[in-house]
Amino acid sequence: NKQVILRDYVSGFPKESDFELRTSKIRLNAAQGSKSVVVKNLYLSCDPYMRNRMRNSIGSFTPGSPITGYGVARVIGSEHPNVKIGDLVWGTTGWEEYSLITEPETLFKIEHTDVPLSYYTGILGMPGMTAYGGFYEVGSPKEGEYVFVSAASGAVGQLVGQFAKLKNCYVVGSAGSKEKVDLLKDKFGFDEAFNYKEEPDLDKALKRCLPDGIDIYFENVGGKMLDMVLLNMRLHGRIPVCGMSSQYNLEEREGAHNLFCLITKRIRMEGFTAFDYYPMYPKYLDMVLPLIREGKITYVEDIAEGLENAPAALIGLFSGRNIGKQVVLVARE
Numbered sequence: 001n002k003q004v005i006l007r008d009y010v011s012g013f014p015k016e017s018d019f020e021l022r023t024s025k026i027r028l029n030a031a032q033g034s035k036s037v038v039v040k041n042l043y044l045s046c047d048p049y050m051r052n053r054m055r056n057s058i059g060s061f062t063p064g065s066p067i068t069g070y071g072v073a074r075v076i077g078s079e080h081p082n083v084k085i086g087d088l089v090w091g092t093t094g095w096e097e098y099s100l101i102t103e104p105e106t107l108f109k110i111e112h113t114d115v116p117l118s119y120y121t122g123i124l125g126m127p128g129m130t131a132y133g134g135f136y137e138v139g140s141p142k143e144g145e146y147v148f149v150s151a152a153s154g155a156v157g158q159l160v161g162q163f164a165k166l167k168n169c170y171v172v173g174s175a176g177s178k179e180k181v182d183l184l185k186d187k188f189g190f191d192e193a194f195n196y197k198e199e200p201d202l203d204k205a206l207k208r209c210l211p212d213g214i215d216i217y218f219e220n221v222g223g224k225m226l227d228m229v230l231l232n233m234r235l236h237g238r239i240p241v242c243g244m245s246s247q248y249n250l251e252e253r254e255g256a257h258n259l260f261c262l263i264t265k266r267i268r269m270e271g272f273t274a275f276d277y278y279p280m281y282p283k284y285l286d287m288v289l290p291l292i293r294e295g296k297i298t299y300v301e302d303i304a305e306g307l308e309n310a311p312a313a314l315i316g317l318f319s320g321r322n323i324g325k326q327v328v329l330v331a332r333e
């Protein structure tokens, strides 16, 4: 069983040498009466939150053990009454060819296979629920509002932008390269977009793209961007705080200077996690599957082939190497 191991806790930017590829033996059948299942991993998901699990803190990965994360897998052994051999599932699995899952109740059964299976790491998985819960439930969007999304071409951002367009909002996104900016405008239908790395003054860039201000800021990056957005929020604006990827590799996190705007502009800034909305997953699928099938929503993925390329793919999230949702293909079935 080929596995990706985290060697030790990480400080600063993760490097490939923080990971090790190892081969070990695994029993391919679950122990009798254990209620566990054995899966063959097909796709693994690279997600920015995984960086926080590389720190020495509560909930971190265990050095010397395989990384764990979201994935799509085929059940090849089952001692659980509700899980059958041959079932396709998505949920938490290991960064390895085969995994023993001791809590199969946490897995979601995949019922719709007319869409790419890899989508269950993205638009039909955790990032999809993040965009859905964060935009609709936390953001409370209204038609015609001004929406700004950072890390807008990523797994979550590209969906938020498209959901906002479906709601008839005016949508602007920021991303870290010209290629990504073009994608935002040409493929995802953003009204305006800018490359934040080439803007010497983010406040000016925001004022240029959103001269009337921002009603909803979908926060993915934190740091300087958040500070400049606060200056450009409208009265009663909302900031769903999804993530702060500019802060994950810093040993000392940056503070925000313009929080006073929360008071003067009566802004609601609210953190949330995807898990908060998992009970709404069936409702989300009812909404999003027809949109995918009718081509009304599109989803861009960046698929790295082979478990051995998984560490580089994960690290690439923090330099913006990924274009769209970063996935690792482990096996084609």
Ligand code: NDP
Binding pocket: 046, 047, 048, 049, 126, 127, 130, 151, 152, 153, 154, 155, 156, 157, 174, 175, 176, 177, 180, 220, 221, 241, 242, 243, 244, 245, 246, 247, 272, 273, 274, 275, 317, 318, 319, 320, 321, 322, 324, 325, 326
């Ligand atoms: P992405 O696919 O957007 O990948 C990460 C992107 O972050 C990179 O491509 C890069 O894009 C951008 N980035 C990296 N470093 C920096 C930096 N220093 N400053 C600004 N941007 C940077 O990831 P996801 O869509 O999966 O995640 C987006 C955000 O949502 C993350 O903050 C993540 O932690 C959060 N999240 C939160 C969840 C929750 O439950 N609350 C669940 C899932 C995600 P670019 O080239 O444009 O800079």
